[in-house]
Amino acid sequence: MKRLLLVSLRGGCGSTTLTANLAQALVKINKQVLAIDALPENLLRLHLGLPSEERDGWVKQVLNGGSWMEAGYQSPQGVTFLPFGQINDEQHSQFSHAHHHLQQLAEATLEIDESEQWQLFHGDLSYLSAPNLAGFMASMDMVLVVLNADAINYSVLKTQFQHQHGIQALIEQGKLKFVLNKYQPETEIGRDFMLVLKKELGDALVPVMMHRDTALPECVANLTTVQHYSPISQAAKDYQSLAFWCVSTLSATSA
Template identity: 60%
Template sequence: MTANLAQALVKINKHVLAIDTAPANLLRLHFGLPNFTTDGWAHHLFKGLPWYEAGFESPQGAALLPFGQLLPEQRQQFDASREQYLVDLNKQTYLLDSADREQWMLFHAEMSDLNASYLAEAVASMDAVFVVVTPDAVSYTVLQSWLESHPAAEVLSKQGKLRFIANKYQPETEVGRDFMLVLKQELAGLLVPVIVHQDTALMDSVANLTTVQHYAPASQAAKDFQSLAFWCVSFLSSHQLDD
């Protein structure tokens, strides 16, 4: 989701930096970085190097700050101080916002980070928070649990920042259609009107270390992400006018 949305924004001439905060370090696979690449902002921190030197630009013009590959002992140390690392990263990347051009920064994060009190300030500094859901039983159950038990959902909703994106929608299946209807009814205006469909082109593009826009520009998924990019521009523009 993050990689393809970033690339779709680049296609409409937005300056985009995608930042991977997840230790799985998978975002890099969409931007042309091979499996053996260990470079990343977290990796640089443990080597005593400037984190920003881990930045990378894909052949298609999207900028990426990968997480990096950590050794087991480094991962333990990172997990122990994860809160401070992420808070510092947010503050430092915020300073990258250039005064002479519009800069989009997409943070790829784990769901648990939204519930962390120590990241409340970082989340509050963001213009929007998108939670990706799949129209199926498992995703719906997790979503219901999160909405009912975590205050972050209510706080972000009141701030007007929280939106949900339906991903991997399969309209040809009855289950897919049923859960899509449920999501529309229960999330109402919080559900982004652009739906991303299930598409084999997405899996093929990852296997080729690129985004779906580059690998299969005529695919349904590529069209969905382009529509999503336009919606994001409109959504954020309207919020800035309200402010």
């Protein structure tokens, strides 16, 4: 079993899109995948074919006394996933308090009898240094932090990672990697910041660059992933390359 946590460095970097399309790319190379949305915004479902009027999810089930397994769905293209679910303010407070339910889900999904399964958790940057999620983080084989090549992301990167001991520990363990998303090589600013990030992050920067592609927002509008909607697009090629990189990297780590 391989477990990945995907988070954005800041809002809008694209971790939701990356989680859904990486899951689809892994399925395309015959990997068994379970994608889990661990954010109350509950947006991962839109990329995987679940209509906005569907309100069920694993948190909603658990808080109502049910089982997280009752919230499982499969996308039309074969990705098994657990949406977060639409919850009210009181339920949101219950979830956020100590993240007890997320820790429980992480433990329960470890017991799934599928040794070859890939589990992709979509979460928040704050999870990386939350003391009550230490067990959750320890269970991850890799953490992918999604960022963009611009001045704001660079500033956040410098301030966030200089003072977070938990994050530094993940980097030292080789578990934390950065994914450059929405890359625009045709712009000077994009190229400049890409070179700066390469120099400063070194091996922690994933060698696959995820290019900005107009096909991606169209995919969400059609409740699907880019591999299905636009299979010959640059984005589809990027996600397939990222999937192969993940498989190769984690295979080498466990060898």
